Amino acid sequence: MPDVPPAAAFLDKPSPRRLFVSMTNHGQPPADDAQPAHDDADLGASQSNATGDDDTHVDPNDVAHPRRIRSFVRRAGRSSEAQKRAFDVLGPQFLLPYAPEPLDWPAAFARADAPRILEIGFGMGDGTAYIAKLRPADDFLGVEVHEPGVGALLKRIGETPLSNVRIIAHDAVEVVQHMLPEGSLDGVHVFFPDPWHKKRHHKRRLLQPPFVALLASRLKPGGYLHCATDWQEYAEQMLEVLGGEPTLENTADGYAPRPDYRPVTKFENRGLRLGHGVWDLVFRKRA
Numbered sequence: 001m002p003d004v005p006p007a008a009a010f011l012d013k014p015s016p017r018r019l020f021v022s023m024t025n026h027g028q029p030p031a032d033d034a035q036p037a038h039d040d041a042d043l044g045a046s047q048s049n050a051t052g053d054d055d056t057h058v059d060p061n062d063v064a065h066p067r068r069i070r071s072f073v074r075r076a077g078r079s080s081e082a083q084k085r086a087f088d089v090l091g092p093q094f095l096l097p098y099a100p101e102p103l104d105w106p107a108a109f110a111r112a113d114a115p116r117i118l119e120i121g122f123g124m125g126d127g128t129a130y131i132a133k134l135r136p137a138d139d140f141l142g143v144e145v146h147e148p149g150v151g152a153l154l155k156r157i158g159e160t161p162l163s164n165v166r167i168i169a170h171d172a173v174e175v176v177q178h179m180l181p182e183g184s185l186d187g188v189h190v191f192f193p194d195p196w197h198k199k200r201h202h203k204r205r206l207l208q209p210p211f212v213a214l215l216a217s218r219l220k221p222g223g224y225l226h227c228a229t230d231w232q233e234y235a236e237q238m239l240e241v242l243g244g245e246p247t248l249e250n251t252a253d254g255y256a257p258r259p260d261y262r263p264v265t266k267f268e269n270r271g272l273r274l275g276h277g278v279w280d281l282v283f284r285k286r287a
Ligand SMILES: C[S@@+](CC[C@H](N)C(=O)[O-])C[C@H]1O[C@@H](n2cnc3c(N)ncnc32)[C@H](O)[C@@H]1O
Pocket: 043, 044, 045, 046, 051, 071, 072, 120, 121, 122, 123, 124, 127, 143, 144, 145, 146, 149, 170, 171, 172, 173, 190, 191, 192, 193, 194, 195, 206, 265
């Protein structure tokens, strides 16, 4: 286990898995969507999953009391015993509770001066762990709502071991809004966000102008926003939305070459073998 001071002070309950109680629509499904039909193994690049494109479950309460449209739905999929163990053993050190107040980053990471990188929707956390190991001088805050994924990354943190990763198991939109102050981040990673293939679901896509503006406001001048997708039409949308955010500038002429630190996932590899494309976008906050 990595040598890191316990983050137990951040926990409000003895069982870290309870941190999930607040994370997904207070336990209710969203208004117009159903459970995406894939299991944990499908959490990688989106060509290999059909996230959020089923239409089998509508909660009448959601119609009567509409809530903000979210970029995720609560997916089926249980944590393995090893993932549950990781929650119990490593959760107190590495899981931070969601709270609508600024995160005390130096206390959470037990150091003050490291560059601060936010990753939204890390899935099973393979890429997160890879990058955190490659860049030990940087701090990584991973935000993910999928419980087995959180357990999987905790497990990796213990196995690797890693001391520069913390996790918040909550809607990243609220985390960015309420926990991360303006100009506080050096980088943001959004790798293979759910593409929400169907047109009527496009409103659920994470990377839309208001959220991109919010993300950009959290970056320091010179900080970067790195997105990747394997869904061409979403890539085009990203290019348009990021390009339309006045506080950001593109580091490339259109799509960027894949930065070396982003590993090629097995799903991406499979897609590439099948001839599918992958598009990286790297923008910087203007000074
Ligand atoms: C298609 S998966 C990609 C996972 C990973 N980045 C990868 O490249 O394999 C998208 C992930 O984003 C997560 N997600 C979607 N919206 C989110 C949100 N608002 N807050 C936190 N996680 C979110 C989903 O739970 C899912 O695990």
